[in-house]
Amino acid sequence: MPEFEYPWLLWLAPLPLLMYLLPAQRREEAALRVPFFREVSALGLSNPGSPLTSPLKQICLWLIWLCCVTAAANPQRLGEPVSLPMAGRDLMLAVDLSESMYSRDMVFQGQRIDRLTAVKLVVGSFVEQRLNDRLGLILFGTRAYVQAPLTFDRNTVGNLLLEAQIGMAGPSTAIGDAIGLAVKRLQNQQAESRVLVLLTDGANTDGELTPQQAADLAAQFNVKIYTIGFGSNDREIDIRSLIEVAERTGGQSFRARNLQQLAEIHEELNRLEPVDQDAETVRPVYALFYWPLGAAFVLSLLLAGVPPLMARLSNALGNREASL
Numbered sequence: 001m002p003e004f005e006y007p008w009l010l011w012l013a014p015l016p017l018l019m020y021l022l023p024a025q026r027r028e029e030a031a032l033r034v035p036f037f038r039e040v041s042a043l044g045l046s047n048p049g050s051p052l053t054s055p056l057k058q059i060c061l062w063l064i065w066l067c068c069v070t071a072a073a074n075p076q077r078l079g080e081p082v083s084l085p086m087a088g089r090d091l092m093l094a095v096d097l098s099e100s101m102y103s104r105d106m107v108f109q110g111q112r113i114d115r116l117t118a119v120k121l122v123v124g125s126f127v128e129q130r131l132n133d134r135l136g137l138i139l140f141g142t143r144a145y146v147q148a149p150l151t152f153d154r155n156t157v158g159n160l161l162l163e164a165q166i167g168m169a170g171p172s173t174a175i176g177d178a179i180g181l182a183v184k185r186l187q188n189q190q191a192e193s194r195v196l197v198l199l200t201d202g203a204n205t206d207g208e209l210t211p212q213q214a215a216d217l218a219a220q221f222n223v224k225i226y227t228i229g230f231g232s233n234d235r236e237i238d239i240r241s242l243i244e245v246a247e248r249t250g251g252q253s254f255r256a257r258n259l260q261q262l263a264e265i266h267e268e269l270n271r272l273e274p275v276d277q278d279a280e281t282v283r284p285v286y287a288l289f290y291w292p293l294g295a296a297f298v299l300s301l302l303l304a305g306v307p308p309l310m311a312r313l314s315n316a317l318g319n320r321e322a323s324l
Helices: 007-012 013-019 035-047 053-070 115-128 156-161 175-186 211-220 239-249 259-270 290-323
Strands: 075-078 082-084 092-097 106-108 111-113 133-140 144-151 193-198 223-231 253-256 280-284 283-287
Touching: 007 053, 013 053, 013 239, 053 290, 092 115, 092 144, 092 175, 106 115, 106 259, 115 156, 115 223, 115 259, 133 156, 133 175, 144 156, 144 175, 175 193, 175 211, 175 223, 175 239, 175 290, 193 239, 211 223, 211 239, 223 239, 223 259, 253 259
Parallel strands: 092 133, 092 193, 193 223, 223 253
Antiparallel strands: 075 283, 082 280, 106 111, 133 144
């Protein structure tokens, strides 16, 4: 059943009747002079039964008024309740784009690929599986940048990751700044669980914050960090710092030396329990004002077009009778 957003406007429906019932007051005031007014009046009086003066015209005018008032009251229909997706957590991904990601020490289908291509293959699948999380993407090198803010749009996050290029954030590795930027984005969110998954193939070589300082900041705002050291060369990765960062925030640290181990790590992350939240439902609103407004428009066209048509038809019939 339709509802009205402004039901009080329906009280204007009897306004023309009130104006009709009020006694008219004769006033002698300056008015616009119409030279052909007498001729027009004579035409109306000469055919008192025409649609211009018939009760049908009054009914049409009333219907037009009622349709306009109904449209102004904004009728609308409420749809069936729809459940909105609720975030199990707010999860930021921070991916290293430093020059060391050029190393072609990963193997996929018998061919060597660079580390970033391997990350795109595995992390892209990880993104697609996060059905109940809001995801964000941070890319970092010498500087850290938010490539995608927290969103339910997993496709966009995945596409932005696929478009990432090595070196676009600079040649160095600012792990601390990437963590600090993630904390800044997560600290004011309402989700009870705030998670950062940080993937790097090196050690912190740039930036304003050390990884330890950034980890203390994350712990202050209840941001849990999972670190992933990725690459075949153990000497390139500061695994101790990654372990320390994870432990200070209540997270875990992982080591992936190949594509298979990286996929297993993300499967492990996929088993994290989401935060229980009450489901939120909304009822979509469908506007219906255009129906009465369209009816008023059609009635206006009929009111303007029928009288000339009837007059022409009457004249044609009169001429035919006269000829007979």
